[in-house]
Amino acid sequence: MKFNFFHLMPYPYLPDDFDERYSSMSLNYPNRYFDPGIGRELYHRYLDQLEWAEELGFDGLAVNEHHQTSYGLMPAPNIMAAALARRTSRAQIMVLGNAIPVRDNPLQVAEEIAMLDHLTDGRLVSGFVRGIGWEYFAHSVNPTRSSERFEEAHDLIIKAWTTDEPFAYVTRNYEYRYVSIWPRPLQQPHPPIVMAGGGTPETTRWAAKHRHLYMAVIAPTPSIKRWFDNYRRVAAEDGWEPGPDRFGWVTPCYVGETDRKAIDEAREPIEWYFNKSLRQPPGAGLPPGYISLDAMRASLASGQVRGAGRGATTIEELIAGGFIVVGSPDTVSERIAELSETLGFEHLGVNLTVGSIAESQARENIEAFAKEVMPRFRSAAEQESAQQGGEGT
DSSP: EEEEEEEOOOOOOOOOHHHHSEEEEBSSSOGGGHHHHHHHHHHHHHHHHHHHHHTTOOEEEEEEEOBBBBBBOOSSHHHHHHHHTTTSSSEEEEEEEEEGGGOSOOHHHHHHHHHHHTTTTSOOOEEEEEEOHHHHHHHHOOOHHHHHHHHHHHHHHHHHOOOSSOEEEEEEEEEEEOOOOOOSSSSSSSEEEEEOOOOOOHHHHHHHHHTTTTEOOOOOOOHHHHHHHHHHHHHTTTTTOOOGGGGGEEEEEEEEEEEEHHHHHHHHHHHIIIIIIOOOOOTTTSSSTOOOOOHHHHHHHHOOOOOOSSOOOHHHHHHTTTSSSSHHHHHHHHHHHHHHHHOOOOEEEEEOOOOOOOOOHHHHHHHHHHHTTTGSSSHHHHHHHHHHHHOOO
């Protein structure tokens, strides 16, 4: 099991009348509510947490990309990866991931990732995502072209990383007459690639065709199993069998002294996250054409929580549905082992700084998971090895 410390970097300070005045924290939520002084403090706090996670033995430090939202303050995840590159030494730096379809210049992503690969001494993992529906409105990108822009940008980036002679790249969405990036990546032929997504049939099929690691985001356990099984079916059709190393899951997690205390302590930040952060602007969450009709049917059938139009969600409902892992060290460990066996994944991304959680509470949760859960999945030698590189950073 590989444990990855996943961070959204939220801005959790909402006005008292937020629920009455605003339908979402994203797209059209006024940025007058952003206090630059608080923002500066949050960025340093969050980077401190990520650096500390390496010292505690996490295998990976994961950042991601979101735009025009207080849901996550990382419009430029590569900058965060660069900030971590020189202040960490062992853990993988995972960008989960660059939203390449909303970028007008994916070639710059290829260049930045190649640079980061050198800055991290080859510890970089390059994730790609399609982005959330509202981000297409924020960037004035036609959502009906989301899939083709993603695939064209991905193919350009891979070719730029692996071709040692200048070439031209002209598609419906991009036109480059000269491509010859400097530097080339340190890892050869290129850094490991992860596709993070919400399980649409097209996405899982595409990830399997390219043999990329697929990281599932928050969803009920049966939905994630269906996504992984779809990946396995496509792989079988192509004549190969993916192992657990091709699958991952990202979930909020909270460890308390007992199950009851964990639920009581986690209730406010987790319910805040699901009932406020995940609320999407009306009509902008899944804009027409962003996913296929088959994918839309599958999403509706899955019961996947997105926080919009479903009413308030309680922590008890989220635990029962398998969206989150909350409980005592024994309960959390047993649940992770059970899910790993059921779903067949090797990579677990845990959001231990979920929602509106306070700094002291977040620190307690991070330390409890690292010291009371992770060692149960590792031998003594593995645990010692996981911590050696982070000591003294």
